[in-house]
Amino acid sequence: MTKHLLLSAAVLALATSAAFAHQMKFVPGEDSRFHWDSFDSFKASHALDGQKLVIDGPWGGVDKELFESVLATFEAATGASVEYNGGDGFEQRIMVNVEAGSPPDIAVVPQPGLAADLAKRGKLTPLGEATQKWLAENYAAGQSWVDLGTYAGPDGKKALYGLFYKVDLKSLVWYSPENFEDAGYEVPQTMEELKALTEKIVADGGTPWCIGLGSGPATGWPATDWVEDMMLRDNTPADYDAWTTNALKFTDPKVLTAIDDFGWFAKNDKFVAGGAGAVGSTDFRDSPKGLFVSPPQCYMHRQASFIPSFFPEGTKIGEDADFFYFPAYAGKDLGKPVLGAGTVFVMTHETAAAKAFFEFLQTPIAHEVWMARTGFLTPLKTVNPEVYGDATLKKMGDILLNASTFRFDGSDLMPGAVGAGTFWTGMVDYVGGKESATVAAEIQKSWDAIK
Amino acid sequence: MNDRVEDGAAGRSAALVWAVNIAAAALVLLWTIPTVGLLVSSFRDRDQIITSGWWRAAFSSTANDFVRAGTAADQVQEGDVFVISGNVLPSKAELKSWGVSSKAPAAYQPGDIAELKDGQRLTVSDKGDYRLTSPTAFPEGRGMRIFVTTVAPPRLTTGNYARVITAEGIGRAFLNTMTVTIPATVIPILIAAFAAYALAWMRFPGRALLVATIVGLLVVPLQLALIPLLKLHNQIGLNQSYLGIWLAHTGFGLPLAIYLLRNYMVGLPREIIESARVDGATEFQIFRRIVLPLSFPALASFAIFQFLWVWNDLLVATVFLGNATDTQVMTGALRALLGSRGGDWEILAASAFVSIAVPLIVFFALQKYLVRGLLAGSVKGG
Structure with missing residues (x-):
């Protein structure tokens, strides 16, 4: 009897599998x-x-x-x-x-x-x-x-x-304008100001950043975006291009500076919601939610333009949440790079x-x-x-x-085994406590292996 | 199992029996806790999951949130003041404290009056009714945020299940999985039963070699065959269809099925089969009238294995059935949900339970055969 029921369910499934037409939104x-x-x-x-x-x-x-x-x-x-x-x-x-x-x-x-x-x-x-x-x-x-x-x-x-x-x-920092207003913070125009603001928020007893690298098998990719953004802010575009083809090696001091610049934000327990240990395990889709809870878990979130899809339902962009350009160092004269x-x-x-x-x-x-x-x-x-x-x-x-x-996006230009492999896992190791030099050496080794 | 424990403990103290039982109970508890957590979560709504863990589902939960007051469009003039009023409490919740700034979200008690800029005043009563007054008209713009700390009584909902089955396409995927799983379980059993009988009781040259080959096939990883097999399917016009995935699962399941059934059938009493032969029964009659009924435990245990494996399979389904919405299986639909609703645990928990419901039923319905069939297949041997 059960078998008959199951079989008829199967037949029903076959019978109803007709394609559906897509809906036009605009006439x-x-x-x-x-x-x-x-x-x-x-x-x-x-x-x-x-x-x-x-x-x-x-x-x-x-x-x-x-x-x-x-x-x-x-x-x-x-x-x-x-x-x-x-x-x-x-x-x-x-x-x-x-x-x-x-x-x-x-x-x-x-x-x-x-x-x-x-x-x-x-x-x-x-x-x-x-x-x-x-x-x-x-x-x-x-x-x-x-x-x-x-x-x-x-x-x-x-x-x-x-x-x-x-x-x-990609070079965007998301924030809640009302939370900034309540606390009296201004949108930073330079990287120096951004770092000062980060320290000021900590001094005021808040947590400045929400960072989450979790993404199932792709865990770690949000960190590669951070490092790429820092590469463009610490080094010239020519260096960046060389880096994506490995003419500039991962172990180069220029790359290490960029990784450590990301570490300045992500590896400090006071700077990140949940502490540095939570960075690697928090899902990237969950991490922006800290901006919108009461009291706010964090004040800023660096993520690409697609992230509003994962904001809580009903969030109005421009009102509940807004963004500013992830600024460049005023002292380095590299213009306004955008990733x-x-x-x-x-x-x-x-x-x-x-x-x-x-x-x-x-x-x-x-x-x-x-x-x-x-x-x-x-x-x-x-x-x-x-x-x-x-x-x-x-x-x-x-x-x-x-x-x-x-x-x-540099990791997308690199060979898959690096840009969608060791670079991701290396960044997870890095926020987990390894040194940038160790991680960079491992990534470089994997790149050498596929040459 | 019980018999053995009691036999072993017969000469010893009853304390040992208790220790074993308690240890078993503790292990069972430990192993089922994650599932229980998932089950409880699937009946809670989104806000509850965010604010407290599932183990606190039976207690009241304290939540911090903010509500937007009305805008200029909602204001009414009462004498010389402009008033916006409304309610900040979700149904059945109690207000504990409130505030007007994210820096101090619990600054005021119900009934307090907060002095705001430009002579505006806000008060929230313990019923959650707020009253925002201003000596001048409110300007256009967003409503201000009123931060509230509320205590909500425990509540459970079946809304997640309704939503998952209808809106998120899991109901459709459930039927697709059924369509894949049932034939993919029945076909290999049919073929394997014949093969196993032949390999166990019919004499022909090369029989031992054939058995060895089948045992050898058990260790070949199926990932090796994915692309060549799909290529073959495309060439003979099967493409990505239900028939294709039935055949693929049949092929991947056959070595284990034949091995398991053959080992069981070999262990059947020789006398019965010999006397049937003497009485003039054909091989088919022996198979159908004697061997098949006696092999039921082995058939059932393989059916469970194959059913669970096909039900939980994602890889073979993605390759041989594709990713189109109208043929997507449950595992594929769940993965899509993870991608698009990775943060919505209530949806994920409910879909997980829809997906494990059927395997659980199958398992409990057939489990008495599982141990018997397994032991028979492995111990008696060759």
Whole structure:
């Protein structure tokens, strides 16, 4: 009897597994801030009725919902149906599927290093000269985006394989303006002021920082962002570039200074909520919550532009929480460096629908429908900045524009075994009590091993 | 098990028996504490989990929070003062103290009056009703924060389960897991029972070698086969489908199944089978009428193993079934939840319990066969 029940449950599951259509958030033509003309002209030139497009990527949860509304716009324009199968575990999934011969049509890769690896294995289709020209002309600092998306193919020939879409800004410090007001603190303009403020908060009996490195198998990555930000504030951009290719070794005093500068914040029991011992074990998604409890567990949290997704429900950015630029040393004359990251779209299976999707990504409307919501920044110059969902995103856009130096997340540029391996674990060891020289030597050793 | 303890202790003092029992009870307690914690957490709401540990679920909890007072839009003019009023208490909670600054969130007692800037005054009664007054009209902007320390009575909710099953897609994933697990348990048993009988009771050349090969396959890690097998599936057009994952699980489960069942069947009394042969029974009749009914404990113990393994599997499911929402299994859905709701413990605890409910039922329903089948398979041997 139970067996019959279970079997009928199984049959039911099979029967109900019909695909669902994505929901569009904005109706074409309704809001004049959007470039609906680009939607119309794209729609007129692309008819893909009945065709299917499969996309895999790292976005789950809220981001998945947001991306699916972009897909809905593409579906409405072309008549194609798009299936987005992304979520956690993307890095392993894409490798297995590509190797076994069942790749998605398009992959959204969070680390350029992984995309370069796929290109080298001959699993990607080049995007062509026209896209390269368009990118250089229409993205702010276009050539740098072309360079980041250009990889060597299986024959060693370099070509543009990746189109960046959705950029994150990393050099941000989040805080609660009302808590600052209650305590009489000012937003620091230089790194010296930031360090002084940190000490002042401790003197006042508070805890300045919330830092959490926990992220399941990726535990440690938030610390690599800290170190990269400190690299850009202690050393020249040229040193930073050399560091990401290991021309400047991990054991170099310049790198050690940057690691120890991060340690100044994270390895002091009085500076971090829960003490330095809690840094390695606190989940990065939980750590910002200390800003919003009563009494506040901490006053500041350094994290990228995506973090509001993990703030408590109902938190209003700009009112309950705000951010300031993670400042540079006034004494070092390195300008205003900004650290960022982004996701790169690559074509893993050449189909008409996949090609059309890359053309879609080159229309302003593809960027605007996500801009108008949350957590999306774009370097595309042709979009209407008025579309940004809130003043905060616009402010981030300003930071991006005012940056004297923009550098991509270094750990994403390093080989996977280092940038998504020993660098992460090394940082966990470092906050756990090891010396920077010991940790750096271990990371360098792992890099030497794969050369 | 009980028999043995009593036999062993027969000649000794009763104190030893007690010591053994107490030690066993303590170990059981120790091992089940995490699960109990998870179970209790799954019935608590988010605020309670943040403010106190699960072991305090049965007591009142003290919480610190802040509430926003109304804005300029809510003000009413009473004579020459402007008033904003409202209530700061969640239902059933008691107010202990309150404050107006994050630096001193418990500065005032219920009933006190706080003097604020510009001649504004705030008072909060012990019922939680607040009254904010000002001699001039309140300006536009956000409502001020009123910090409250409250004592809430214990309360449990099933809301987490309702939310998990409907809104978070766990209900759907549950059915998908069923769809994967049941055939992936039944198919290997069917095949392995035939194979085990042949290897145990039918004479043919190379039998010993075949058994050795199967034992050898037990130590091959299945990760080795993932990509080549998926490649094969893609080439023959299975792609990522339920049929593909059933076959994959069957393949990965067969060595253990054949080994376990064969060892059990070899231990069955030779006389029964010989006399059946003498009476003219065919091999199939012997298998169906004699060996299969006698092997039930071994079949059941393997079924438990395979069921639990497939139910908890994430790797094989991700590779052979993919990550699409409409075919995602429970482990995949739980991982997605961890990524998007890693901080919401109440959701995670409830989904964990939805996921372990079925394995628990299967285990308790079949556990009496588990030990019997296992012992039979391992001790009698060859």
